[in-house]
Amino acid sequence: MIKTLKIEPLTREAFAPFGDVIESEGRDYFMINNGSTRRYHKLGEVQLDEQGQGIISIFRAKTLEYPLAIKMLERHPFGSQSFIPLFGHDFLLVVAPVGDGSMNIDPSTVRAFRASGRQGVNYHRGVWHHPILALRDDDEFLVVDRSGPGNNCDEFFFDESVQLSLELG
Ligand SMILES: NC(=O)N[C@@H](O)C(=O)O
Numbered sequence: 001m002i003k004t005l006k007i008e009p010l011t012r013e014a015f016a017p018f019g020d021v022i023e024s025e026g027r028d029y030f031m032i033n034n035g036s037t038r039r040y041h042k043l044g045e046v047q048l049d050e051q052g053q054g055i056i057s058i059f060r061a062k063t064l065e066y067p068l069a070i071k072m073l074e075r076h077p078f079g080s081q082s083f084i085p086l087f088g089h090d091f092l093l094v095v096a097p098v099g100d101g102s103m104n105i106d107p108s109t110v111r112a113f114r115a116s117g118r119q120g121v122n123y124h125r126g127v128w129h130h131p132i133l134a135l136r137d138d139d140e141f142l143v144v145d146r147s148g149p150g151n152n153c154d155e156f157f158f159d160e161s162v163q164l165s166l167e168l169g
């Protein structure tokens with residue numbers, strides 16, 4: 001299979017099979033702090049296993065060269081992972097559904113999205129995704145994910161006959 005992935009705009013509905021979109025635009029809120037603050041409540045949930053601990057980190061990411069060959073995706077079986085842009089820049093996502101849980105990805109299910117700088121994502125447990133794809137060098141993301149025992153990062157490399165690429169418009 002040789003395919004250039006179509007980059008879709010990130011919306012709550014389109015991303016639902018993969019996780020949550022963390023954004024305020026168009027979302028419900030309620031007032032707190034004596035009416036001075038809007039709380040956009042529970043935009044996503046931190047998913048953990050019994051032994052996991054939720055942690056907060058910052059990723060500073062280099063941009064990659066485009067067109068980019070998507071050779072692998074990874075997943076975190078024991079917990080969710082969120083990426084929230086700290087500098088307000090767009091970034092890209094390449095994902096595939098959890099599937100049947102086996103170490104296999106049907107390349108026809110791989111999708112790409114462009115997140116605006118005011119959108120974050122929360123990948124649900126086991127959702128296949130490409131490591132962070134920043135569009136600005138040294139861009140930074142707040143990351144909420146799971147720390148704990150066991151290997152929480154499975155990597156799947158596509159067969160050489162599968163050539164998926166990501167091009168910038
Ligand atoms: N390995 C790691 O912590 N980063 C990846 O999980 C990623 O999604 O960028």
Ligand code: NI
Nearest residue numbers: 074076081131
């Ligand atoms: Ni990850």
